[in-house]
Amino acid sequence: MLTDGTDNARFKTFSRRAAILGGAQLIVFGGLASRMYYLQVLKSSEYQMLAEENRVNMRLLAPLRGEIVDRFGTVLASNRQNFRVLLIPEQTPDIEETLTKLNRVVPLSETQWKRVLRDARRSPAFLPITVSENLSWAQFAQVNIHEPDLPGIEPDVGETRHYPHGPALAHVVGYVAPVSENDLDDEDPLLKLPGFRIGKSGLERRLDGELRGAAGASHVEVNAYGRVIRELSKDPGTPGSKVVLTLDMDLQKFATERLAGEAAAAVVMDIHTGDVLASVSTPAYDPNDFNVGLSQATWDGLIKNPYKPLVNKTIAGQYPPGSTFKMIVAAAAVEHKVMRPTERIRCTGKTTLGNHEFHCWKRRGHGYVDMRQAIMHSCNTYFYEAAKRLGIDRINEMAHRFGLGESYGYEVPGEKSGLVPSRGWKRATTGAPWQQGETLIAGVGQGYLLATPLQLAVMTSRLANGGRAVKPHLVRSVGEEIMESPPAPSMGVSDAALAVARDGMNMVSNVPGGTAYRSRLTEPGMQLAGKTGSAQVRRISREERESGVLTNEELEWKQREHALFVAFAPVKDPRYAVSVVVEHGSSGSRTAAPIARDIMRLVLERDPSNTLAEGPQAPANSLVSPLREG
């Protein structure tokens, strides 16, 4: 042994300890292997899920909003291509330079410019930023041509809501607009999509859920920085339901033109089915403006306009019904047998009750008139007497049967129920007891009474259809679902009572001397029966009465009487009802009646059962309601 003997001892210790060390290492490796087994076998599915969550991003795809069409299929609201320009910051070396170049093709405002630069700083460079929207085709084409010189610029086509008829349907169809804070109660994730729009008014709002459809989704693979690597799957979603209205767009358009320049409303209804064929409120606004984004000036103009273009006057405009209410009083008087229709009453031009005088519109009086004549001449005195005999509560009850003071669950949001006073109502609201004089005023449709043009059309329909409590509706079908309205129940008013009111209306229009004789329809089979109304908006003082009542022409617009006219047609076998209210239109007979007549003429011409009329016709069966045969 050349080395000293101590090495044996060292080697023995070394060997022993090497075994310990080797064993320890194997134990450690065993631990590592167990850990791998734990992670990769026992917990694998859990981690696989987490890895998928990391990797896969779901992007919502906005579904196509449902179309709205009229009864003949004319498009009232649709989706139009929205030409826009996007900027992808990472694809341009210099954003400012790209924008400067783009500015020559598509002029950019100062605010747009700043917004783009701000968004570019805030969001990841690979996310597109919207630079400009709603470009004209010419501008869009220009961007496409110059695209090679515009690094980072991407022309893109989106979808946007479009209302081809603009203001004519503003109050019915309504509009869509970008989602606001208040809308976020709705948990549909679609609402959080940038640029998503929801129905804010009209049917767009009421039927938003049906029109919206269901979100589609695109599953994309993203990396740790959120960049999309590829699309894994795509579900285009369910487009919104198509909504068919009972509206007749040609009629709607005509009525809109006929009311142009006035603060007015008109409603045309099928008296049997309750189908609303036209519903016009003027002036209106262009719903497309709300979709694109309203300028402050436009908004201020809409708010400050005394004609109140934002108000849907057909359902939210509440007016004293004036003389159009007289049919209700007449029907009540006959129904409650407080007057026979043949009873004649002498009109001297005024009636006295206690210390108060109640005037007829005709200062010298109508002389002796029966109930039909009283309607024909719109004699106030007769109805003062009728109202006095009935009392307010019986008038109230009859008015409700005719649909006044009621709301119908109409599809367009914002329906007002008007007001029909009663003793109980007055006590509850003012605390004061009912005065008999107020009954007299109610008898001629003034005082507390308020009705909307829709209610007046419903009232006229119920009178003309033989006393069935028809309700108005505007939506024929939503998607596959047809909105069936149950047959209208009888409102429990005798034919005799209704007949008197109808006869009176016939005389108004078709007997010389009737208040709307000048606005009659002469075409055979088209005669209408109407009733004028003029609703006072001011109190006439005793002094003025003595010095001579100011004519409407002498008053400023705001002080003039509202002009009203309601009518049904044809006189024999009626099918349609119309109501027209012209705010401060001075005279029902001179202002409202001719409008209503013109509208009704077109309605009758377009009626499929009318074989005389020529021109574009609807498919014959679309206007025939099953109720009519019955």
Added chain:
Amino acid sequence: MVDAFLNASGREMSLKDKFFEFNWGFLLLIFAIAAMGLAMLYSVAEGNFDPWASRQAVRFGIGVCVLFVVAFVDIRVWMNLAYPAYGVALALLVGVEFIGFRGMGAQRWIDLGFIQLQPSELMKITLILALARYFHGLTLDQVSRLRFLVVPALMIGAPFYLTLRQPDLGTAMLIAIVGVVLLFMAGLAWRYFIIGGLAAIGAVPVAWGMLHEYQKQRVLTFLDPESDPLGSGYHILQSKIALGSGGVFGKGFMEGTQSHLNFLPEKHTDFIFTMLAEELGLVGGLTLLGLYVMVLMFGLTVGLQTRNQFGRLLAIGITVNFFLYIFINTAMVMGLVPVVGVPLPLVSYGGTAMLTLMLGFGFLMSVYIHRNYEITRNPGAFW
């Protein structure tokens, strides 16, 4: 003294002898591990040899040359160079205090112009050399005597303190552990380890106070990674997700979603094992670990077959150093120890680590080739 250098068969080895003694199976093992690493680097680059796999292959090639050169040099030469090498490494370590520049947030590198040297890496090897050399000269009785412990304590303590100052906690711990293991293998009495262990536990609160904020953060994050899933805990969490989602057979080569979509950080260096286990699954991960175990067993066997204490301790030191790299790296990516910047040997991308590893394997092979040399406790110079 010449006869002191004779091997058991009583003669010097020729180059031809050494060539036949060289363990080619071990070299094959090294190649297999490196090949797995290169494959992963190829995958990291989305199926490209550039920029990582090709450069790593070149480094590996250079490393193999280093291994051969070191392996064929007589073990007695390395024994004689042990102290000078340690001295140089210590000097360099002191040098980084003055000429080192800051990289990766810590002062660790020294720029020699042609290569950026990491003295702490060099220190790990030279410390093993120096300690092996020192204990070679002691009898078993002497090892446990207090006065003979002063020198190794200083040998370990000086680089430990210097690397801790840089601050490089990971390397400092490695230096300490390698040193302690060599004391253990040299035969230091058990009582020292019991006392030392108790002292270490007592020192934990003191050490905690000396840690830098980011080091504390790493330890805290390790203890509860979910507390900060988007901050420091992110790396551990993503690594566990990648590993776990790999399952038994993995997602397929170059199909790792966590890796390729960049949820996994540092996947070409510290987290390369995660990527391997994600793409090749439990099977791939255990295969690599198995290869490592074979390397470690070989190292241990070399120690047991060697007839000189210097060689034994050198072989064990190299092996333990290798083991610690593997353990710290894999345990880190599995969420078993805090995130420490330690590469996976032969697999992670990196030049210094590759070269020091191959240098170490060179020493191991040199020990193996010259395993039958019996060397006296105080052999003197051999040139």
